[in-house]
Amino acid sequence: MKLKWESEHCDELSSSSFLGLIDNTIPAIRIPGFATVEECERVVVTMKKSLWRDTNYGPGSIKRWGLSYYEYRVQGKAAYFAQTRRDQKVRDQILKEFDPILRFQNMLQRIGISLEIAHDPKYGNYFVGCLRQSYYSMLHADSAARRMPSDWQIAQSSVQLGWALHLSVPRHGGEVVVYDQLWKPEHEAYMRQDHFGYYRHKVVTDVRQVRLRPQVGEIILINTNNLHEILPTQEPNRLSLNMFIGILKSGQIICWS
Numbered sequence: 001m002k003l004k005w006e007s008e009h010c011d012e013l014s015s016s017s018f019l020g021l022i023d024n025t026i027p028a029i030r031i032p033g034f035a036t037v038e039e040c041e042r043v044v045v046t047m048k049k050s051l052w053r054d055t056n057y058g059p060g061s062i063k064r065w066g067l068s069y070y071e072y073r074v075q076g077k078a079a080y081f082a083q084t085r086r087d088q089k090v091r092d093q094i095l096k097e098f099d100p101i102l103r104f105q106n107m108l109q110r111i112g113i114s115l116e117i118a119h120d121p122k123y124g125n126y127f128v129g130c131l132r133q134s135y136y137s138m139l140h141a142d143s144a145a146r147r148m149p150s151d152w153q154i155a156q157s158s159v160q161l162g163w164a165l166h167l168s169v170p171r172h173g174g175e176v177v178v179y180d181q182l183w184k185p186e187h188e189a190y191m192r193q194d195h196f197g198y199y200r201h202k203v204v205t206d207v208r209q210v211r212l213r214p215q216v217g218e219i220i221l222i223n224t225n226n227l228h229e230i231l232p233t234q235e236p237n238r239l240s241l242n243m244f245i246g247i248l249k250s251g252q253i254i255c256w257s
């Protein structure tokens with residue numbers, strides 16, 4: 001993986017931009033119009049009628065329909081997969097008319113890339129497709145390889161891409177900012193106690209950044225080994241469907257949430 005991007009230009013999806021994102025030569029891939037406004041609105045209507053949970057990423061930061069691997073790093077796989085089975089039912093109900101993950105898998109297939117759902121030999125498929133309402137997310141980097149026990153398949157992936165389909169967007173705030181700065185062990189000394197995130201002035205001073213304002217129906221893909229954050233919004237409608245994509249040593253490409 002390159003230490004710095006070759007440019008600040010965000011590409012459309014192609015086999016070379018996908019490799020570029022993995023190799024960290026570009027900051028993001030953007031796929032505007034992946035879903036229609038009507039498709040997104042239908043998902044949002046069902047989402048609002050379904051049960052959600054708060055996260056412990058910081059007071060009032062993110063509500064979620066579905067689970068995140070990160071929360072189960074201590075509880076372990078049995079608890080994770082039991083919750084996965086419950087949350088898959090909620091997700092399938094919300095996405096019953098339109099399956100964005102399958103559509104994305106087909107889109108990748110057309111450019112010669114096969115994307116599979118992460119799998120455990122004992123418990124089955126990992127959870128994929130977490131719906132979120134975000135007010136903000138502090139500066140952070142995501143890496144299952146770093147955070148999860150080594151017997152989780154997702155911990156075998158050296159690269160992690162973040163995938164977000166934007167279902168509804170606020171008028172003010174809510175941009176995702178990606179910094180041209182890969183996570184380094186030294187950053188851990190600047191982890192906040194009150195939130196999941198780092199003190200910005202300690203880890204990203206004088207660093208190039210891109211600020212991406214999502215559009216409804218757009219997918220934004222970033223390399224989550226780079227520090228990134230969601231800028232605050234007061235509006236309750238920054239709604240997205242999120243997953244991660246990783247690559248195993250065998251070359252197999254997997255996704256999970």
Ligand SMILES: O=C(O)CCC(=O)C(=O)O
Nearest residue numbers: 137142162164176240242
């Ligand atoms: O939802 C987004 O725009 C970005 C999400 C994010 O920060 C993450 O998945 O780590």
